[in-house]
Amino acid sequence: MSEDKPHQNLAIIGHVDHGKSTLVGRLLYETGSVPEHVIEQHKEEAEEKGKGGFEFAYVMDNLAEERERGVTIDIAHQEFDTDEYYFTIVDCPGHRDFVKNMITGASQADNAVLVVAADDGVAPQTQEHVFLARTLGINELIVGVNKMDIVDYKESTYKEVVSEVKDLLKQVQFNTDDAEFIPISAFEGDNIAERSDNTDWYDGEILLEALNNLEAPEPPTDADLRLPIQDVYTISGIGTVPVGRVETGLLNTGDNVSFQPSDVGGEVKTIEMHHEEVPQAEPGDNVGFNVRGIGKDDIRRGDVCGPADDPPSVAETFTAQIVVMQHPSVITDGYTPVFHAHTAQVACTIESIDAKIDPSSGEVAEENPDFIQSGDAAKVTVRPQKPLSIEPASEIPELGSFAIRDMGQTIAAGQVLSVNEP
Numbered sequence: 181m182s183e184d185k186p187h188q189n190l191a192i193i194g195h196v197d198h199g200k201s202t203l204v205g206r207l208l209y210e211t212g213s214v215p216e217h218v219i220e221q222h223k224e225e226a227e228e229k230g231k232g233g234f235e236f237a238y239v240m241d242n243l244a245e246e247r248e249r250g251v252t253i254d255i256a257h258q259e260f261d262t263d264e265y266y267f268t269i270v271d272c273p274g275h276r277d278f279v280k281n282m283i284t285g286a287s288q289a290d291n292a293v294l295v296v297a298a299d300d301g302v303a304p305q306t307q308e309h310v311f312l313a314r315t316l317g318i319n320e321l322i323v324g325v326n327k328m329d330i331v332d333y334k335e336s337t338y339k340e341v342v343s344e345v346k347d348l349l350k351q352v353q354f355n356t357d358d359a360e361f362i363p364i365s366a367f368e369g370d371n372i373a374e375r376s377d378n379t380d381w382y383d384g385e386i387l388l389e390a391l392n393n394l395e396a397p398e399p400p401t402d403a404d405l406r407l408p409i410q411d412v413y414t415i416s417g418i419g420t421v422p423v424g425r426v427e428t429g430l431l432n433t434g435d436n437v438s439f440q441p442s443d444v445g446g447e448v449k450t451i452e453m454h455h456e457e458v459p460q461a462e463p464g465d466n467v468g469f470n471v472r473g474i475g476k477d478d479i480r481r482g483d484v485c486g487p488a489d490d491p492p493s494v495a496e497t498f499t500a501q502i503v504v505m506q507h508p509s510v511i512t513d514g515y516t517p518v519f520h521a522h523t524a525q526v527a528c529t530i531e532s533i534d535a536k537i538d539p540s541s542g543e544v545a546e547e548n549p550d551f552i553q554s555g556d557a558a559k560v561t562v563r564p565q566k567p568l569s570i571e572p573a574s575e576i577p578e579l580g581s582f583a584i585r586d587m588g589q590t591i592a593a594g595q596v597l598s599v600n601e602p
């Protein structure tokens with residue numbers, strides 16, 4: 181697998197049983213990403229048992245086996261490549277920490293494949309995942325209308341599902357021009373790596389072509405530096421070493437930086453990446469660095485490092501648009517769950533629910549509603565109970581999303597509209 185190709189994180193989303201794992205298995209198989217020795221071993225086993233068409237079946241068995249053993253990774257973190265890109269499959273929604281991981285950047289997906297079974301159409305999790313993909317800033321969506329074999333490859337069924345999904349995308353204001361629809365069978369392999377004779381009415385791209393033609397994510401190097409701190413270490417001979425991933429901009433030795441909300445700063449002395457000193461770090465780089473005059477207790481996880489002359493914003497309050505995914509009852513003014521934004525976890529009070537938003541038009545459906553519940557979208561004003569560095573999503577999208585967690589669950593996801601600094 182070539183690591184020289186540009187890398188993309190790909191999310192595979194969709195309702196349970198619509199075929200996400202099968203599709204991942206198919207992609208790994210068709211791109212030759214299953215190690216030869218694994219296939220060989222299975223070939224022998226299959227021949228002994230007298231089974232045909234075995235290789236793909238065995239990829240699937242392996243995934244299924246992992247699942248039975250309760251291994252949570254199953255389809256996440258699998259890798260494959262096309263001519264243009266090297267893809268990593270990130271956690272799927274449904275995995276326990278998916279939303280949190282997306283937001284904290286651990287598994288921020290660039291693009292997504294939405295799997296919709298042709299015999300079922302848009303289902304509850306299809307809606308939820310599309311909401312999330314939109315809220316969390318997925319650029320392009322490839323929609324695989326799957327299980328076409330079950331509906332006899334009928335064009336009319338395909339068209340019905342496409343129109344249902346288009347309605348859903350419009351509801352969440354996802355530009356349908358940024359979505360591409362493909363009739364597939366993950367199980368039979370139609371329109372995945374090769375054009376299928378079963379869908380001669382379809383002349384668009386097949387799945388691997390569409391993946392290959394996705395736009396390369398532009399690393400946000402031109403933006404101001406934002407580097408959320410994950411941990412702070414003391415290393416003998418060097419001193420205090422904050423570590424984290426550069427989200428936007430560049431970190432250079434000699435830069436004057438500021439940590440917010442701790443409100444301390446200094447000059448960057450050294451930057452280390454993969455145990456080597458480097459003069460500069462760019463978006464996506466995980467680094468440890470050392471700043472003149474900063475002690476271990478001066479900064480902490482959840483701080484954001486940025487340029488001293490344009491420090492990260494600190495919110496006294498902020499406004500946000502949120503989507504309530506699952507809440508056992510209703511959310512009212514005064515609700516104080518934990519907000520997860522980049523590496524920070526801070527209790528925040530929803531001070532006021534300013535408007536309920538109609539998802540189909542994006543317009544205000546009700547001013548100052550008494551409550552909101554699962555499925556609702558709303559504009560809210562939020563007051564962090566401790567200082568929190570966060571940015572408007574329109575200015576720095578990487579630092580403008582958050583998840584709201586309570587009772588061990590992700591209750592809602594949102595994007596920051598504006599930040600009111602003290």
Ligand code: GDP
Nearest residue numbers: 195196197198199200201202326327365366367
């Ligand atoms: P997931 O829950 O979305 O990951 O769905 P799975 O990949 O586990 O698939 C659920 C079921 O649908 C399994 O029994 C698969 O064999 C079956 N399946 C998946 N894709 C196809 C397909 O293209 N055609 C048919 N006939 N069955 C499929």
